[in-house]
Amino acid sequence: MTVRQVRVWASLMMNTDLISADKKILNAFSIDVEDYFHVEAFAKHVSPSAWSGYQLRVERNVDNILDLLAAHNTTATFFVLGWVAEKSPALVRRISNAGHEIGCHSYAHQHIRRLTPEQFREDTRRSLGLLTDQGQKPVLCYRAPSFSIARDTLWALDILVEVGIRIDSSIFPVHHDLYGMPESSRFPHWRNHILEFPPSTMRKLNHNIGAAGGGYLRLLPYAVTRWAIREINNVERQPAMVYFHPWEIDPDQPQIDAPLKSRLRHYTNLSGMRKKLEHLLADFRFGTVTEVVQRLPLYSNQTPALSS
Numbered sequence: 001m002t003v004r005q006v007r008v009w010a011s012l013m014m015n016t017d018l019i020s021a022d023k024k025i026l027n028a029f030s031i032d033v034e035d036y037f038h039v040e041a042f043a044k045h046v047s048p049s050a051w052s053g054y055q056l057r058v059e060r061n062v063d064n065i066l067d068l069l070a071a072h073n074t075t076a077t078f079f080v081l082g083w084v085a086e087k088s089p090a091l092v093r094r095i096s097n098a099g100h101e102i103g104c105h106s107y108a109h110q111h112i113r114r115l116t117p118e119q120f121r122e123d124t125r126r127s128l129g130l131l132t133d134q135g136q137k138p139v140l141c142y143r144a145p146s147f148s149i150a151r152d153t154l155w156a157l158d159i160l161v162e163v164g165i166r167i168d169s170s171i172f173p174v175h176h177d178l179y180g181m182p183e184s185s186r187f188p189h190w191r192n193h194i195l196e197f198p199p200s201t202m203r204k205l206n207h208n209i210g211a212a213g214g215g216y217l218r219l220l221p222y223a224v225t226r227w228a229i230r231e232i233n234n235v236e237r238q239p240a241m242v243y244f245h246p247w248e249i250d251p252d253q254p255q256i257d258a259p260l261k262s263r264l265r266h267y268t269n270l271s272g273m274r275k276k277l278e279h280l281l282a283d284f285r286f287g288t289v290t291e292v293v294q295r296l297p298l299y300s301n302q303t304p305a306l307s308s
Helices: 003-011 048-053 058-071 082-087 091-097 117-135 155-162 214-219 222-234 260-267 270-283 289-294
Strands: 026-033 077-080 101-104 189-191 194-196 201-204 207-210 241-244 285-287
Touching: 026 058, 026 289, 058 091, 058 270, 077 082, 077 091, 082 091, 082 117, 091 101, 091 117, 101 117, 101 289, 117 155, 155 194, 201 222, 207 214, 214 222, 214 241, 214 270, 222 270, 241 270
Parallel strands: 026 077, 026 241, 026 285, 077 101
Antiparallel strands: 189 194, 201 207
16 A cells, blocks of 8 residues: 555545445455465565475464354455465365355466466466365466556466456556556456456545555554445445455564565554454455355356356
8 A cells, every 4th residue: 555545545534434334235255365475565585485484374364264254154265375275285175164265366476477478377277276176166266466467467367267267356456566457447347258356446536546455454444444345335336355364464473574665564553454354244244256246247147157
């Protein structure tokens, strides 16, 4: 999140309770299953070859998320990193057995701009093989590391279709230093023969602003996120896409030696994230990405049934 985005959101803080929640609308709840040392903000300081030397905390954090979802009788989509599935082979089965959907978050968490099409294809297939074998169900949803499908990497969508992905959630319609394609649709739409379900944004002051996940949820007051989802649901009559990472509910995680900007982006407000998730689950209805997509008019009969 940029300083400009924080300022714009701050200007919207008045009258955040004017719109009440409409619990008839089902929103998508998603988790990007990676660990604290995988994030793009630390990519220049933590080499993938060194990952095995870091303390693995993702499994305990996912277990806490599973308990939280069970307490609210909510299902979600877990976009799992293939590397994590390989290191914690029981985790995918545990998520699936709890009634949740397994999605793919790549194998090695590499920004797509750093990959050739063949490298991207191999990375995706490697992850899909692990996730399908462990979960014993088809994997139909994909989210790129750091939302790195943008103007110059749209070729990745064709490869996703080729390997069997039906729903993508990788194009973030915002301006950001690490990702973004602001001209893209803010809501679910068809693109390159795949259904694109972007993370939620609000359109204010001629800008799209991230509204319901990751740093946007963690750094801003909860009232802003609540207001944004209510407006998306009640005014724009669209489902919201919420996303976050297991490390965001882990304030005791080890500290990575990185520049101040990266550390502020990663570590700020970790201690308050779980409470915000509890509020979200109490205030809105959520389900898996596929459950939400199947309710959309644009889904209709344009694609084979999404079965898992």
